[in-house]
Structures are given as C-alpha cells and as structure tokens.
Amino acid sequence: MRIALDAMGGDCGSELLIEGALAAVRDNRDFEVVLLGPSAELEKQVALLADTTLSSRLSIQHASQVVSMHESPVEAVRKKKDSTIMVGFDLVRQGKADAVVSAGNSGATLAAAVRKLGRLKGVARPGIASLFPTLKEPVILMDIGANVDCRPQHLFQFAIMAASCSRLLLGIERPRVGLLSIGEESGKGNALVKETHVLLRQSGLNFIGNVEGRDVYQGDVDVIVCDGFVGNISLKISEGLAEAAMQMLKDEIMKSLRAKIGYLLIRKAFARFRKRVDYAEYGGAPLLGIDGVGIICHGKSNAIAIKNGIEVAADMVRSRVNDSIRSSLEEYAT
Amino acid sequence: MRIALDAMGGDCGSELLIEGALAAVRDNRDFEVVLLGPSAELEKQVALLADTTLSSRLSIQHASQVVSMHESPVEAVRKKKDSTIMVGFDLVRQGKADAVVSAGNSGATLAAAVRKLGRLKGVARPGIASLFPTLKEPVILMDIGANVDCRPQHLFQFAIMAASCSRLLLGIERPRVGLLSIGEESGKGNALVKETHVLLRQSGLNFIGNVEGRDVYQGDVDVIVCDGFVGNISLKISEGLAEAAMQMLKDEIMKSLRAKIGYLLIRKAFARFRKRVDYAEYGGAPLLGIDGVGIICHGKSNAIAIKNGIEVAADMVRSRVNDSIRSSLEEYAT
Numbered sequence: 319m320r321i322a323l324d325a326m327g328g329d330c331g332s333e334l335l336i337e338g339a340l341a342a343v344r345d346n347r348d349f350e351v352v353l354l355g356p357s358a359e360l361e362k363q364v365a366l367l368a369d370t371t372l373s374s375r376l377s378i379q380h381a382s383q384v385v386s387m388h389e390s391p392v393e394a395v396r397k398k399k400d401s402t403i404m405v406g407f408d409l410v411r412q413g414k415a416d417a418v419v420s421a422g423n424s425g426a427t428l429a430a431a432v433r434k435l436g437r438l439k440g441v442a443r444p445g446i447a448s449l450f451p452t453l454k455e456p457v458i459l460m461d462i463g464a465n466v467d468c469r470p471q472h473l474f475q476f477a478i479m480a481a482s483c484s485r486l487l488l489g490i491e492r493p494r495v496g497l498l499s500i501g502e503e504s505g506k507g508n509a510l511v512k513e514t515h516v517l518l519r520q521s522g523l524n525f526i527g528n529v530e531g532r533d534v535y536q537g538d539v540d541v542i543v544c545d546g547f548v549g550n551i552s553l554k555i556s557e558g559l560a561e562a563a564m565q566m567l568k569d570e571i572m573k574s575l576r577a578k579i580g581y582l583l584i585r586k587a588f589a590r591f592r593k594r595v596d597y598a599e600y601g602g603a604p605l606l607g608i609d610g611v612g613i614i615c616h617g618k619s620n621a622i623a624i625k626n627g628i629e630v631a632a633d634m635v636r637s638r639v640n641d642s643i644r645s646s647l648e649e650y651a652t
Numbered sequence: 653m654r655i656a657l658d659a660m661g662g663d664c665g666s667e668l669l670i671e672g673a674l675a676a677v678r679d680n681r682d683f684e685v686v687l688l689g690p691s692a693e694l695e696k697q698v699a700l701l702a703d704t705t706l707s708s709r710l711s712i713q714h715a716s717q718v719v720s721m722h723e724s725p726v727e728a729v730r731k732k733k734d735s736t737i738m739v740g741f742d743l744v745r746q747g748k749a750d751a752v753v754s755a756g757n758s759g760a761t762l763a764a765a766v767r768k769l770g771r772l773k774g775v776a777r778p779g780i781a782s783l784f785p786t787l788k789e790p791v792i793l794m795d796i797g798a799n800v801d802c803r804p805q806h807l808f809q810f811a812i813m814a815a816s817c818s819r820l821l822l823g824i825e826r827p828r829v830g831l832l833s834i835g836e837e838s839g840k841g842n843a844l845v846k847e848t849h850v851l852l853r854q855s856g857l858n859f860i861g862n863v864e865g866r867d868v869y870q871g872d873v874d875v876i877v878c879d880g881f882v883g884n885i886s887l888k889i890s891e892g893l894a895e896a897a898m899q900m901l902k903d904e905i906m907k908s909l910r911a912k913i914g915y916l917l918i919r920k921a922f923a924r925f926r927k928r929v930d931y932a933e934y935g936g937a938p939l940l941g942i943d944g945v946g947i948i949c950h951g952k953s954n955a956i957a958i959k960n961g962i963e964v965a966a967d968m969v970r971s972r973v974n975d976s977i978r979s980s981l982e983e984y985a986t
Contacts, residue, residue: 531888535896554865562869570921580917587911
C-alpha cells in the first residue's frame, strides 16, 4: 500500500509533514509514503534524516506547484495542473498510490479528487466528514464545509456515507444517525432539515431523530449530518471556544501565586484533557463520495496529526470503505 | 418603571424566580417587579419573604396558564390566552408595565409579544439577540433561534437592530458588524450570506465583512448576524462544549491525588473563569423588532441570571432602544 502525502500543504511546513510521514511508516509495516512536492527540496530534507531504514520507505513524487490556503478550489484545479494534490490524485488514478493525505486547502483537495477520480456511482455531492471528541466515543459529523447549499437528498447521502465510515473505521455495528437541528421534535428546524428528517426516517438507517447543538459533545449519537455551512461553523466555533476558554483560564490562573502552584500540580491532568479534545489526536477528515481515498488534515496539524491522518487513510484503504458506501447507497436508495 | 416577570417560566421554579426579582429591586430603586402567575400561589410565596420593605416592591398579576418549554409557539398563543406571557405583554400594551422577562418558552414569548404589541414599523422579522462572552467585550449575536429560514433583508435588519443594542446597552459608539460565514472573503458562504454581504457592505453600518466561527470568541467584532438556525446551533454547541469540557477536565483531575490537591489551589481561578463564561452573568436575550421590551432568560437560569435579565430589561426601557432601532431602520433603509 502507498499513501501519498502532500508535503507542501498547510501552515505546518514540510519538515513537520515529513516527520509525521516517518512516524507513520515506523509504526506501520504495511504501507509506504510518497511525498508530493518539489523533488529537489524534498530530496534534501529526506537525505538529512538519520534513520535510513525508515527513510527508504519514503519516496518522492515531483509536483512543481502548491495550492495556497485561500485559493479558489475551482481555479486551483483549473490552473495548477501540476500541484501536489493534482499529482497525488493522479497517482491514485494510475494505481500508483492508494490514497492522498493533505493538510492544505480542503476545498481544492476535494475538487482535485473529484476531477481526477470522479464521484462514486450515485453520489450527488461528495463531502468532508470529521471526528468530534465527545464524553464517550468520537462522533462523525458530515459535511464540515464542502457543500454550503444542500438539498435533502445530499444530507441523506451524507448519512449513508458517514454511517459506513462509522462502521468500518470505528467498528460501530449499527451507528446511531442524528440530524443536526434546533429542537428534538421532527417539526423543528429549517426547511432543509424538515425534509431531510422524512427521508432519514424512511431510510432503514438507525435514525434517532433530530439532535441539538448541545448533544454533539455528549456521545449519544455516532453520526451527525448537516449541511457544510452549519458543519463548518460548528467545527470552527468549537475550536474557537476551546482556544478562548483555555486562554481565559490561563489568564485567571496567572492572577494568583496560589493558583500558579496549583497549576503545576494539575498540569498532567490538563495535558490528558487537552489530548482528549485535541484534533491532532483525531487525525484527518475523510473525503467521502469520491472514487478513491482522500484525507484532509487540519491546516495547523502537528506531526502526530499528520501521522494519524496517514493511518486513517490506510485504514480506509484496508477496510474498503468505498465498497461499503457503494452497497449502502444501493441498499438505502431503494 | 414596572418590569413584569413570568414567575412560572423555565426549569428553575418560581421560588428562584422570585429570589431573582427580589435581588433586582434590592439593587435598583427606579423600578418595581410584577410577578405573573397564579395569584394564590404567588401570594403565599411572597408572604413568606422576610424583607417586607423589598417585598412591597413586588406585585402580583394573576395569570392562570403556563406555556411549557416544548409547546408550539403558534398554538400556545392561540390557545392559552391567559398564560403568564400573554398577560405580561398585555400589561405592556395597556401601559401598566414597561417590559416582560421570561425564562420560559422563547418562541412562545416572542409570538406573544408580536401578538400583543406588534412589530416595530418596517421590521420584517423580529428576532432574539444574545450576548456571547469573548476574550474582550461580549459580542451580540442575532438571531439565536426565532427565524430559521431567512432572507437577506432579514439578516440586514438583524444587523441594524443588534447594532442599536450594542450602542445603547454596551456603550459601543460605532459597533463593528460581522456576518457569520465559513470564510472571510466576500465570495465565501451560502447563498443567503453572499446576498446579505452585499446589503451590509452598502449599508453605512460599520460592516467589517464575514467572520468565521473561530472569530466569535475573540472579541474583535461587536455584532454578529446569522439566521436563527445557525445562531441557535452556535449557541447550543457552545454550551454543550463548555459543559463537556468541564466534565472531561474534572474526570482527568479526579484520576490523581496530586491533581486533586492542585485543584484545591486553583479553585478560585476556576470560579472566576466560570463566572466569565457563564451565561448567568450575561442575563437575558432581548427580543428585538417588537414594539415594546421583552427579555428571554435561559431556561436553566439561576437567581443571578434572572436578576440580570430584569436589569437588562430596565436598561432597554431607560435607554429607549426601540427609538434608536426605529430611526436606524429609517436611516439605513434609504
């Protein structure tokens, strides 16, 4: 198995990305990593690595262009034919790689995947799923930003695709599917949600009804569907609140010596807490609905997050998530 | 000035609501509070209060019905003519009270206000604004749930109304207005946001452009507008995350003796932190766009939150927010 890693994507820098790749091949014997980027630059960096046994399991595929974080996905795919992500998904198309992982522009990564690999048969809108930490097991939320204006049928397919992910990646046999809304009753929500509710109720999926914003972190639902506008805001507002809350707490602690001493004693518990909520531990966000495997990592990923993203990609290849999505789409569509 | 308090609304119980009313009249000499509810029951409770000087500034207005939290607003207003909120807004209509405060069903409270008082001239959709804590000053977000399917004109008016609130209640001379979206660029967002962006840019308001979910808690914007579906999910997801995070942190602390001791030292800093983020400290959410003053408190309010809600209502009456909204609507509409 070969996982292609966009070695130029995101805000983290290629050194850190390569560190993640190295950690991934160290812990997994069944795949290699192909680094995508300017070959001269990447060769230099790989040559510096101390462990030659491991670095021999990294290869390089030249790509002369990089899509920046704020570039328009449509334009990026049209104009930058030799970008890391276009080259990566081209490798997958040619059977030379099994998946692409990128911490770069998520919209452009999805667009490149669709362009090079196409959609799975019957999928109207591919999207991006993401794991959210909860008080119990993580929940998969889809879509987190690829599709801002959705129709009920799109949300219905998000539910099917994310449920396949939940089964195969998280081992949940019959995932509980919830529809993100502003009240538990079926009549609550906007027009999109009300129509989607009917589709899901009739679907044969394990649909538990509407869930509210406050249910997301409780862990009593395995899959939550929403349009990409709502999903992206949910994700970003959570990240923003977590950061702001840590900052406020730090400010309050720094106001007294007593609290500072307390903090020294509590530090490890804090670290465990952070690890529990940190996106880095949850690795990448799968692109679902494309005819292949693609993983998007957070733009601010560290090496652990990249390693996890690569491992999630390998998991998706091993467990044949797309076969499951294909058969689920056929099963639930009829 | 007389503020009417729904003494039966919410999950908190009338004892706690009366405690909040008592605290409000203790700290403010320029208003009295009218308790709305079954008079026999309320009279009993008020008779038990020790401080007769203060309790003489509480009066009771009989209302035989209560709207429950999950009742349909439309039906509640149609069927329960003698509910606390209907009676309350009727007092305002008759000039016998200046505002209504309720911790009950927010949709029904808004519907009752519209039924009894009507909308301010030119307002298409009244809505609910709410204060969110940030790293700096609180931000006003509107709408948080009254209007799930909105048109650009509605969001535009939310911006005007919330900006008036920001000026008069928070003293911000020229509030920075942001539009909640999934990217800072004007082209990012769903169809509703893209059209609203154009209206706001041309408006003469101090529009700073799109803001993302992660900007909500930074404090670099004074007013954020969004439709009620997105706003409600933003609010609920924040509450849910804050609760879950505190629970997770507590779990981690309880795992070691060292951390438990640390917690004892850090406790006060924690309390200050909680106070900073706690909705109770931020009091009520103003109904904006109705021809009168109405405040909704959180269903799980404590006495402090009720007191704050009553004080916000009094502030809105004193500062004539509706006059400002009226003239802003005229100014910016042309």
